[in-house]
Amino acid sequence: MKFYDLALERYSARKYQDKSIEEEKLNLILEAGRLAPTAVNFQPQRVYVIKSEENLKKINEITPYAFHAPVVLIVCADLSECWKNPFNGRKSGEMDASIVATHMMLQAKELNIDSCWVCYFDTEKVKKEFNIPENTEPFLLLPIGYAIEGSEPSPRHSQRKSLNETVFYL
Numbered sequence: 001m002k003f004y005d006l007a008l009e010r011y012s013a014r015k016y017q018d019k020s021i022e023e024e025k026l027n028l029i030l031e032a033g034r035l036a037p038t039a040v041n042f043q044p045q046r047v048y049v050i051k052s053e054e055n056l057k058k059i060n061e062i063t064p065y066a067f068h069a070p071v072v073l074i075v076c077a078d079l080s081e082c083w084k085n086p087f088n089g090r091k092s093g094e095m096d097a098s099i100v101a102t103h104m105m106l107q108a109k110e111l112n113i114d115s116c117w118v119c120y121f122d123t124e125k126v127k128k129e130f131n132i133p134e135n136t137e138p139f140l141l142l143p144i145g146y147a148i149e150g151s152e153p154s155p156r157h158s159q160r161k162s163l164n165e166t167v168f169y170l
């Protein structure tokens with residue numbers, strides 16, 4: 001599929017079939033994340049794969065936005081390993097983790113696997129429940145799986161601003 005068509009077809013799925021993701025497909029999704037660029041190639045991303053019944057139960061108790069997907073990726077960055085911009089002191093971890101997550105989200109779509117980017121969760125609870133190290137910050141959850149038959153994008157999906165509202169030629 002052409003990249004533009006892939007970007008056009010992706011939408012946030014919020015209802016998933018009770019069907020697991022094939023191991024080779026999950027590996028390819030994780031591998032696509034590995035190829036993402038990160039500042040100075042420091043690769044501070046840390047991706048925790050939640051797919052056991054016990055851990056899925058935990059994540060679904062922490063947030064309703066895991067949507068009972070068969071796999072939930074907790075996408076984090078180790079803030080002690082990421083680049084720091086000397087001009088403004090900002091750390092690149094959140095950007096790095098976001099690019100990794102975007103690669104995984106789009107690779108998943110190419111395999112017909114849906115996802116939803118989720119930030120609505122208590123990061124401290126997630127750290128505690130899954131023993132995520134102190135310096136590692138969870139930035140988003142990526143529930144992934146096969147959307148239910150007849151799944152459709154939410155009305156918000158198609159409310160895109162026009163280019164002239166968001167792009168400025170200087």
Ligand SMILES: Cc1cc2nc3c(=O)[nH]c(=O)nc-3n(C[C@H](O)[C@H](O)[C@H](O)COP(=O)(O)O)c2cc1C
Nearest residue numbers: 010011012065116117118119120121153154156157
């Ligand atoms: C930073 C970020 C945080 C988001 N957090 C949530 C969330 O917590 N729960 C949710 O259902 N969707 C969440 N979304 C999905 C957005 O609502 C969705 O991408 C947006 O409405 C556009 O719809 P689309 O993905 O179907 O194109 C988030 C997306 C982004 C990029």
